[in-house]
Amino acid sequence: MRKLILLSVGVVLAALVATLGWRLSPRGGPPPVPHxxxxxxxxxxxxxxxxxxxxxxxxxxxxxxxxxxxxxxxxxxxxxxxxxxxxxxxxxxxxxxxxxxxxxxxxxxxxxxxxxxxxxxxxxxxxxxxxxxxxxNSYLFLTLNHDQTLSVIDPQISLDRTKLQNLVSLGGEPADWALPPDRKALFLSIPVHGTVSVVDLRRFVVVRNVHVGKSPGRLAVSPDGRTVWVANEGDGTVSVIDTASYQVLRTLEVGDGEHAFAFSDGGRTAWVSSSDGEELVAVDVSSLEETGRVKVGPGVGSIAYSAVARALYAVQVRTHEALVVDTTRREVARRIPLAPSPDLLRFDNSGRWAFVLYPRGDRVDVLDAASNQLAHTLTGFSQPDQLLFTSAYAYVRNTEDARVSLIELASLAREGKPSIAQVAMGQKKPSESRGLGRAPPFAAMPEGNSAIIAGTADRALFLYSEGMMAPRGSLLNYGREPKAVLVLDRSLHExxxxxxxxxxxxxxxxxxxxxxxxxxxxxxxxxxxxxxxxxxxxxxxGKQPLALTPEFNPSTPLSPGVSTPLRFRLSPLPDAKDPRPVRAEEVRVLMFRPPSGRWLQRPLPRRVEEGLFEVEVSPSEPGQYQLLVGVEGRGAPFGVLPHFTLSVQPALAARPSPEAPQ
The missing domain is CATH 2.60.40.1930 (Macroglobulin (MG2) domain)
Incomplete structure (x- = not known):
């Protein structure tokens, strides 16, 4: 975390600061409190x-x-x-x-x-x-939903119906989100409230609503992870939030309209565009002081920096051009003609290939930063609007078709037409959803050769591995439209x-x-x-809040196709926060057959007497089954209390009902 040096030299320094005028907006608030x-x-x-x-x-x-x-x-x-x-x-x-x-x-x-x-x-x-x-090795999927919620899904749980780990209510429709590299908190812009919500990614709760400018939209994280940059599209400003203290460090005047961000010089310089302004603004990331401007005329939208070309690329919508900006000399060095209505511009991971999408058309242009020229014009898309890069492919979403186009990056440097694969993702085209949003609808998986893709209109997530012609799996989003998806990767990293x-x-x-x-x-x-x-x-x-005691013998085999009553006791431990007797409506019971978990029952518990409950189970066929009991409201979700392994064997003769061990 950045060390803040506070120099207290009394009234003289205060007067000096006031005279210099550091351009701090009143919206900036107090200096950050170091954590x-x-x-x-x-x-x-x-x-x-x-x-x-x-x-x-x-x-x-x-x-x-x-x-x-x-x-x-x-x-x-x-x-x-x-x-x-x-x-x-x-x-x-x-x-x-x-x-x-x-x-x-x-x-x-x-x-x-x-x-x-x-x-x-x-x-x-x-x-x-x-x-x-x-x-x-854990990772989670975070989805930004149409109903102003954030879903937290654990794809590594083997039971289809228990993958939803948390659901966070955001209290307003988010425009964008940003995840700093330490993965401790997620930042979401809420235009209607003029705030950025901060979600703690350990507890999955909103811990702060940071007031910024009017109608915050795009978000970007600085390469060092210390700040989040917020595009306030209603008042022509950009707010910079400290990721440790969740406080606004500075608010900068940059120009009206929508804003985009890029970082150059190894992350030391931030560039901000404004669609209605006429200049690109350069800001020192450390001091947050403006260091210069480049005249580009109104209409600049998406911007991206290429370390290969050592230049900033900007889409000039009104003149249908890609501008190549020399960040050292602070001037436009080259103009590359484009087709009408260009929009999103992004570089692949190598920094050589810049992709320009046309959401109103059927084409994707590929620029070569090594030569600053248009290298390829690719057609056959259906109003493409979003991009994702892995080491091997560029993923392009088509909003008017239920497919994702994969462009092989290696083929861009070869002679001839680049290789493009079309992979169907679900049944419905994204435009059939209630809204597409700005954040990317796909994210790369930790292994680097696969992706998770939001089927917005299908209300599902699709897991795709490169080289396949169809998704290798899907996850329901529990009735919600996922507008965007992130992978919260907590696995081992080199x-x-x-x-x-x-x-x-x-x-x-x-x-x-x-x-x-x-x-x-x-x-x-x-x-x-x-x-x-x-x-x-x-x-x-960390101790279990409840004592679970079976009143059946887990080692006694059950018979397939036979309904068998099983009783168990649940009682709060002496030091439990809630000492009241457990009620039947609090208890959840799950019985499934590993390894797939495809056979699954959720028998309803019945109260026999205080603390004693009974369920009826009917395993379908011989095998080994798992029985889980959970009381989530008492701090004991599935997996916390002891579980039972039950054997189901063919009924060669009548078997007695399981009884309590003597």
Whole structure:
């Protein structure tokens, strides 16, 4: 976080600042309040395991709780794997390890090799009944919906009906959203209120509504992640929000109309365009001082910077041109003719190819930043309006067709027509929805060769892997139209050669089993890490709020096709926040058959007496089933309370009903 140096020299300095006139708008508010940076607790030596092809080193570096944190707040930390070749000592680069942490039960032995493999396979299945205390491979889908809500979907849960993890009400229709690289908070512009809502991405609640200018629209995050830039389209200003304190640092006058942002000079300079203004405005990202302007005439829309050309590209809508701006000399160096009504301009990840979309037409232009010329004019689209880039493809959404066009990036440098694949995404064209929005309707998946795509009118999400001619899966959005989608990636990332880290949260002291999986070279191993730093109030807050006791024998087989009553007791623990008896309407029961979870029942519990409940289950065929009980309103959603594995076997003879163990 940026260190703020406050120089207090009394009235003289105050007068000097007033004389200089720093162009701070009254909307800017007070200076930001610094948030304390997390302090690492004392480090301990890593634990290691050596296999024929991989040497694995692991450590968990916990942070002390920030002063003022509530009692019971768990400790956050960084889980770290260092991977090397045991023969050469060279770091293992570019691989994708998977890892989990799970607190070992008291008296339980460390997992042997067979148990380690079995447990990893269970974790990969995504079952609610067997989730690790810390999943170092997790990611979530965030969808921006038509009904002013934000959906949080966990695609790694194996049960189709339980993937919706949270639903956040925003209190107004968002125009855009932005996710800083630390992934701790999501920023959403709400034009009707003149605010930017901040959603905490740990608790998934709105923690602040930051007042900015009139009708905030586009948002952009500075490359260093310290600021969010807000286009106030109703008053010709841009507000800059500090991502740590959630306060406005400065409000800049930039010109009327819609605004767009780009960053040059390694992120040190921000560029702002205004559709009704005549200039591009350059701002120093550190000091937030304006450093210059470039005359371009009214009508500039989308802008993007290319490190390859070391130039800023801007779409001039009124003159149908792409302007190439020399950011050093602060002048237009070249004008590239375009067709009428150009709109979105974006560079691919290499910074060489600039794509220009025509939402009112059927074409996409591709500019080559290496030569500053129009390289390709591609047709056959249907009012394209949005772009996504992976390392291999450019994804183009067609608003008047239920398909996404994939342009192979490698083919742009070859002779002839570039390669374009058409992939149907759902049944309805996006224009049939209630509104398309400004934010991208697709996002790249963590592995880099697939994407999640919002089927807005279909009210669904489609998972697509490159090379396929159809989506490989879909997720319902629970009756809501997803206007945009983000991937909140919390999985292990390579931060330096051979070193992979992910954030982890722990609530208990004691031995944790560390499960590690690497596909290539294939490596499965388990290590042990002893957590000692968790305060006592954290462990107490993490305890189960209810006691669940079966009044049936889980080891007694059930019969397929036979309705069987199962009874269980639920009672609040002595230190539970809510000591009242549990009511039947609070209790949820789920029975499913792994691994697919396709067979699923939700039997309704019936109160027999205070604390005693009964459900009727009717498994369809022989096999192993899982029975889960949840009381979400008491802090015990599915997966928190103990689960039961039930065996269903063919009824060769009449079997007695399961009874309580003697």
């Amino acid at each position: 304390p940076e997390p302090v690492d607790l004392p480090a301990r030596p890593p634990v290691t395991a050596t296999r024929p092809d991989v040497a694995v080193s692991f450590d968990l570096r916990l942070h002390a709780r920030i002063p003022g944190a509530e009692r019971g707040t768990p400790l956050e930390g960084t889980a770290r794997f260092a991977l090397t070749n045991p023969r050469t000592g060279e770091p293992l680069r570019g691989v994708r390890p998977l890892g989990w942490l799970n607190r070992r039960a008291s008296g339980q032995a460390a997992p042997d090799e067979a148990t380690c493999k079995e447990r990893i396979q269970t974790y990969l299945g995504g079952f609610l009944a067997a989730r690790a205390d810390a999943n170092l 931060v330096e050669p051979g070193v992979f880290t992910a954030e982890a949260v722990v609530r208990d002291n004691g031995p944790y089993d560390v499960y590690f999986l690497l596909d290539n070279p294939r490596t499965v191993t388990c290590l042990e890490w002893d957590v000692r730093e968790v305060p006592e109030d954290v462990s107490a807050s």
